[in-house]
Each structure stands twice: as C-alpha cells, then as structure tokens.
Amino acid sequence: MTASTIILATSETADSADYSQLALLTIFILSVFLGFEVISKVSAILHTPLMSGANAIHGIVLVGAILVTANATTAVEIVIGTLAIVLAAINLVGGFVVTDRMLEMFKSKPGEGDKK
Amino acid sequence: MSETPLWVQLANLLAAVLFILTLKGLSHPRTARRGVMLGALGAAIATVVVFFSGIPYKNLLIILIALVVGSVIGWIAAKRVAMTQMPQMVALFNGVGGGAAALVSIIEYLESGGENRAFLVATVFTVVIGSVSFSGSIVTFLKLQELITTRPVVLPGGKYITILVAAATVAAAVWLVIAPATWLLVTLLALALLFGILFVLPVGGADVPIVISLLNAFTGLSVAAGGYVLGNVLLIVAGTLVGASGTLLTKLMAEAMGRPLTGTLFGAFNASATAAGGPDGDRPVKSGSAQDVAIMLGYANKVILVPGYGLAVAQAQGTLRELAEELEAKGIEVDYAIHPVAGRMPGHMNVLLAEANVPYEQLKEMEEVNPEFADTDVALVVGANDVVNPAAKTDTSAPIYGMPILDVNNAKQVVFLKRSMRPGFAGITNELLYDPKTTLLFGDAKASLTDVVTAVKEV
Numbered sequence: 001m002t003a004s005t006i007i008l009a010t011s012e013t014a015d016s017a018d019y020s021q022l023a024l025l026t027i028f029i030l031s032v033f034l035g036f037e038v039i040s041k042v043s044a045i046l047h048t049p050l051m052s053g054a055n056a057i058h059g060i061v062l063v064g065a066i067l068v069t070a071n072a073t074t075a076v077e078i079v080i081g082t083l084a085i086v087l088a089a090i091n092l093v094g095g096f097v098v099t100d101r102m103l104e105m106f107k108s109k110p111g112e113g114d115k116k
Numbered sequence: 117m118s119e120t121p122l123w124v125q126l127a128n129l130l131a132a133v134l135f136i137l138t139l140k141g142l143s144h145p146r147t148a149r150r151g152v153m154l155g156a157l158g159a160a161i162a163t164v165v166v167f168f169s170g171i172p173y174k175n176l177l178i179i180l181i182a183l184v185v186g187s188v189i190g191w192i193a194a195k196r197v198a199m200t201q202m203p204q205m206v207a208l209f210n211g212v213g214g215g216a217a218a219l220v221s222i223i224e225y226l227e228s229g230g231e232n233r234a235f236l237v238a239t240v241f242t243v244v245i246g247s248v249s250f251s252g253s254i255v256t257f258l259k260l261q262e263l264i265t266t267r268p269v270v271l272p273g274g275k276y277i278t279i280l281v282a283a284a285t286v287a288a289a290v291w292l293v294i295a296p297a298t299w300l301l302v303t304l305l306a307l308a309l310l311f312g313i314l315f316v317l318p319v320g321g322a323d324v325p326i327v328i329s330l331l332n333a334f335t336g337l338s339v340a341a342g343g344y345v346l347g348n349v350l351l352i353v354a355g356t357l358v359g360a361s362g363t364l365l366t367k368l369m370a371e372a373m374g375r376p377l378t379g380t381l382f383g384a385f386n387a388s389a390t391a392a393g394g395p396d397g398d399r400p401v402k403s404g405s406a407q408d409v410a411i412m413l414g415y416a417n418k419v420i421l422v423p424g425y426g427l428a429v430a431q432a433q434g435t436l437r438e439l440a441e442e443l444e445a446k447g448i449e450v451d452y453a454i455h456p457v458a459g460r461m462p463g464h465m466n467v468l469l470a471e472a473n474v475p476y477e478q479l480k481e482m483e484e485v486n487p488e489f490a491d492t493d494v495a496l497v498v499g500a501n502d503v504v505n506p507a508a509k510t511d512t513s514a515p516i517y518g519m520p521i522l523d524v525n526n527a528k529q530v531v532f533l534k535r536s537m538r539p540g541f542a543g544i545t546n547e548l549l550y551d552p553k554t555t556l557l558f559g560d561a562k563a564s565l566t567d568v569v570t571a572v573k574e575v
Contacts, residue, residue, distance in 0.1 A: 024349070024352060031356035031360065035139070036364050044463065047368065049463065052202075054142075055209055055332050058335050058355055058358045060135070060339070060350065060354045063348065064217070064339070069223070070174075070179060073227065077226055080223050081179075081220075082179075084223070085183055087186065087215050089189075090193070092163075094205070095213075096152060097191055098206065
C-alpha cells in the first residue's frame with residue numbers, strides 16, 4: 001500500500017491530480033506521527049547525538065538540490081543550484097561524520113555499562 | 117521531468133526506512149552508532165540513485181563538482197572540529213541545510229513561475245523557514261564561538277523591531293502567494309534572514325542549545341515543504357521526521373533544563389533587559405593556593421568533582437581524571453557530578469569525559485548526585501559556573517531562574533577552579549563565589565589541576 005502511494009505521489013508533473021496531492025499530505029501526516037513516536041523514549045545523554053543525527057538527515061535536501069540544478073535552464077538558476085548542492089552536501093556529510101565522532105566516544109567501554 | 121524508474125523509487129523508499137531506523141537507533145546508547153551508519157547508507161543510496169531518476173544530464177559536470185566540494189568541506193570540518201566546539205559545528209551544519217532548502221525552492225519557483233497556488237504556499241514556507249534557520253544558526257554559531265557576546269542582546273526597541281519585521285515577513289509571504297513576483301521573493305528572503313537574526317540575538321546562556329534544536333526542527337520542516345514543491349517523497353519523509361522529532365527533542369531538552377519553551381520561543385518578543393550584572397568586582401573572595409586545595413582534598417572522605425565547560429576549553433579532562441585516581445588511591449570516595457547541560461549541550465560533558473577515559477560508572481547525573489552533596493566534604497568545581505549558581509533557585513529575576521542546578525552549596529567546602537571572576541555563559545554573578553566556605557583557585561584549569569595533582573601527591 002505504501003509503495004503504490006509513493007509511486008503515485010512521485011509522478012512528477014506539476015499539474016498532478018488531486019489524489020497525488022492527497023497522497024503527499026498523507027505521507028506528511030504519517031511522518032509527523034512517526035517522527036514523534038520514534039524518539040519518544042530517548043535518554044538525556046543522547047540528546048546531543050540525536051539532534052546531530054537528525055541534523056544530518058535533513059541534509060538529504062541534497063537530492064532536491066541535485067534535481068533542481070539538473071533541470072535548471074538559466075545561468076542564475078545554475079549558480080544558485082550549485083551553491084545549494086555545496087551547502088546541502090556540507091550538511092549531509094559533515095552531519096553524519098560529526099555524529100559518528102560523538103558516538104565514538106561512548107564505545108569501547110570495557111565494562112559495557114548497560115544503560116545508565 | 118521524465119518518469120522516475122520504479123527501482124529508483126524503491127531505492128528511495130529504502131532510504132526513507134533507513135532514516136527512520138537511524139532515529140530509532142539514536143534513541144538507545146547501544147544501537148546509536150549502528151543507527152548513524154544506516155543513515156549514512158540511506159543518504160548515500162539516495163544521492164546515487166537520483167542520478168538515475170531520469171534527470172537531464174546537461175549540468176552534470178558542475179553538479180558533480182559541487183557535490184565533491186561540499187562533501188570534502190563537510191568531511192574536513194567535521195573531522196577537524198574539537199569536541200568542545202561541536203555544538204556550534206552542529207549549528208553551522210544545520211544553518212547551511214536550511215539555506216540549501218531555501219535555495220532549492222527559489223530555483224523551483226524561477227523554473228515554474230509559480231503558477232500553482234499550493235506549491236507557491238509551500239515555496240514561501242520553505243524560503244521563510246529555511247532562511248530563518250540559516251541566519252539564526254549563523255548567529256548561534258557566532259555566540260557559541262564567542263565571536264559575539266553570549267549574553268542576550270537586547271536592542272533598544274528591539275521588541276518592536278522584531279514584531280515589525282515578523283509582520284513584514286508575513287505580509288510579503290501572503291502578497292507573494294497572491295501576486296507572484298521575483299522581486300517580492302527576494303524581499304521575502306531578505307526579511308526572513310533578518311528575522312532569523314532578530315529571533316536569536318536576544319537568546320542567551322542556557323537557551324542557546326534549545327534554539328539550535330528548534331532551528332534543526334525548522335530546517336527539517338523546510339526540507340519537507342521543499343520536497344512537496346518538488347514532488348519528492350523522500351524529502352517529505354526525511355524532512356518531516358526531523359521536523360517532528362526535532363520539535364519533541366526541543367521540548368525534552370527544555371524540560372531537562374527546566375526552561376519554559378515559550379520563554380525561549382518568544383524571548384525575542386518580550387525581551388526586557390534581563391542582563392542583571394549586579395554590583396560585583398570589588399567584593400571580598402577567599403582565594404587559595406594549589407597546596408591549600410590539595411590539603412582540603414587530601415583530608416576529605418568524600419569529594420565530588422563538578423566539571424564544566426571551562427574544563428573542556430582548557431583540555432584538562434585527562435588531568436581531572438588523574439586527580440580523581442590520585443584521590444581514590446588515598447581511599448577517598450570520588451564522583452563526577454554531571455549537570456544535564458554541563459558543557460554547552462545536553463550530554464556534551466559525557467562525551468568529553470568519555471573521550472578522556474573517565475569510567476562511565478563514576479559519572480553521576482544531577483538527580484542522583486544532588487542528595488549526596490550534604491555529606492560531601494569538598495565539592496571541586498572546575499570551569500563551571502551557571503550550573504551551580506544558587507540564583508537559579510532564589511533570584512526570580514535571574515535569566516537562569518528555574519534551571520535545575522547541582523546543589524554544590526550543600527557541600528561542607530566548595531572549591532572553584534576559575535580563570536577569573538568573569539561571570540559564566542549566562543552572564544550573571546554567582547553568589548556562591550563569595551560564600552565563606554568557598555575557596556577560589558585562579559588560573560587556567562589545566563595548569564591549576566596539574567599543580568593540585570602534584571600537591572596532592574605530597575600530602
């Protein structure tokens with residue numbers, strides 16, 4: 001069911017049918033609940049790495065930057081698009097690397113203290 | 117645009133699932149690292165398959181160059197940054213992400229001419245929120261890097277300027293949806309950037325990490341709206357996940373610090389000069405030498421170490437651990453008291469001490485350690501200030517009022533290792549410094565600790 005929803009939703013045309021708009025809205029609403037649910041039991045010591053990890057995930061706007069730049073027609077658009085790709089890539093790559101570095105500090109505790 | 121192949125769409129679905137697993141994994145210490153790996157994998161998959169999604173290849177070379185340049189910058193910045201400066205690095209990464217989302221929507225607007233009302237609304241949303249996140253994060257970065265003052269900045273009439281700019285931003289946004297024009301979009305962009313700056317400037321002290329988290333959620337939402345404009349489901353899912361989880365995380369953080377979230381959110385609107393400096397400077401304090409401190413510590417039965425940001429800045433975590441080991445060798449009970457926002461962010465100090473190989477079991481969280489101060493002989497505060505400031509409990513006018521603190525003042529003796537009498541990040545005086553049972557040892561945390569360790573060995 002989800003797969004078919006997504007296929008309908010990604011039919012790219014800007015004048016897409018109402019159903020596609022509705023599918024996008026559905027995905028949006030469900031994602032809101034999922035976002036709340038998935039981190040609801042996080043322990044305080046992981047607040048910073050979690051924020052940093054979430055920060056890395058929204059770097060996926062890189063995909064959007066690549067899409068619009070590939071379809072860009074004027075010089076101005078290409079320049080803006082290139083800048084967007086650079087910024088998004090910094091966010092995506094830097095975000096994941098810095099999160100991993102934070103978590104690296106927690107590993108290799110010989111005692112392997114289960115939970116705080 | 118041409119049709120996206122089915123396998124590309126399935127790959128995007130896989131990436132979306134991997135992002136969900138990333139957040140899930142990051143909620144538990146044991147699965148956190150694996151979660152980040154999965155997220156990076158998802159990001160890599162999505163970035164590769166987008167080139168097979170039927171896009172025209174005319175700008176391919178410049179796209180690939182930009183991709184490599186950005187990745188290298190991000191990689192190097194993330195690898196080079198000192199752990200102490202990590203919060204501002206996260207702020208910066210968040211800001212550029214928000215900026216990228218705004219730019220993406222601007223290009224899409226220029227391409228499509230904004231004929232579709234629903235997309236126009238989403239475009240305006242992305243531009244506004246993305247820009248606020250961008251400029252707000254830059255100001256946060258400057259504050260944490262201490263390139264500008266860390267105190268709340270209150271401009272004369274700042275409240276009215278902020279309200280005016282906010283109103284102008286909304287007006288421009290509405291106007292743009294009704295009558296799309298490029299100059300209006302540029303105006304909106306400028307107004308939103310300005311609002312981002314005004315929004316963050318009055319925030320100071322303990323509220324800064326909360327703002328970073330909030331702006332993180334903002335960027336997520338702007339990415340989701342950008343995904344809607346582009347009809348890209350992956351962006352919608354990823355952006356919304358971050359927006360929702362980021363909002364919840366902001367709330368959790370605010371609760372952990374005892375800060376009312378509305379105070380942070382609307383600080384810009386009701387900023388009444390709270391920079392209560394108070395008359396200080398020439399009041400008497402008791403300062404001692406490293407030997408004095410060593411004697412106090414050496415004859416104690418129980419010592420609690422309270423590490424703060426100053427410790428991290430001086431890179432003295434290792435020396436502090438040495439001191440702890442030295443004291444334990446003398447049969448003294450030693451614990452570390454970790455305030456939830458010790459350092460600059462929740463969990464920051466845990467990361468810094470783990471880096472210095474301090475045993476995990478000795479790190480005690482605030483609720484656990486607070487009752488223990490009463491039968492503690494010496495509380496040694498190294499480079500911390502706001503998190504032990506009793507004003508948070510007693511002074512309703514203090515900017516940190518209501519923030520839970522470590523009850524260091526209950527210990528029989530208190531020792532502060534401080535660089536100077538300069539107030540902490542929140543910019544308020546700490547009465548505890550003038551308490552008769554408090555001894556101050558001035559100097560760089562690392563140098564002072566090294567002296568104390570040497571002196572303890574001789575006690």
